[in-house]
Amino acid sequence: MIVMYDCIFIIHTFFSNRRPLECCKGYRVGGLNRTTCLECAPGFYGPTCIFACRYPNYGGGCQSECHCLKEHCNNIIGCSDKSSDDPKIPKIFYASNINHTSLKEMFQAKSTWNSLDQKHKAMLVSICIVGTVFLILISVYMYLTKSRSADAIISYYCFRQNK
Structure with a gap:
């Protein structure tokens, strides 16, 4: 024994x-020495905040909706052509169950050993x-x-x- x-x-x-530090959805590792979790920048989402909001969504947490053509919708600020943007209150989209995996992440298999x-x-x-x-x-x-x-x-x- x-x-x-x-x-x-x-x-x-x-x-x-x-x-390594793991952050909640909507946050990424950052800060000095990568020791804190920072909120994703407006217009981005995912485990490391690298994915741009998909049309028609934009803004913080991809919770706002563009009311213009896809070509004029910016993932950060919304419709770039102000005349075509509808002044209605933006719809709120809840995406708590979305699991977006890119091909790069799929091929970078996480080792069970490293997670222990x-x-x-x-x-x-x-x-x-x-x-x-x-x-x-x-x-x-x-x-x-x-x-x-x-x-x-x-x-x-x-x-x-x-x-």
Whole structure:
């Protein structure tokens, strides 16, 4: 048990790098040393705020609606041609369940290992080590038991033939 604790402690100290900051929807990592979550700029959305609002939406959180042609609708300020913009109160769009994934993000598969914290990494490595040692011990035991039983069978038949 002490050896297992030492193993966990060593692995924990080896993988003591910090986990990257993850922000809520509508926010991105930013600030000094990338340690805070900043709201997406108006006209953008997504996990890293890199996706422009889709027509007819624009503005903060893509919650406003353009009342002009797609060519005149800017994702940040709305309709660029003021004469075609309808002065009505903008509609509010709720997009809490939208999960937009680009091809770039799809091919950048996230490793399960990188998403684990140090404690879980240490536990996983320890379980693998203990499991491997256990399998080796079982294999050696089975090999020795098989060779002993084969020797016993041979001895038994040799004894019966000599009678």
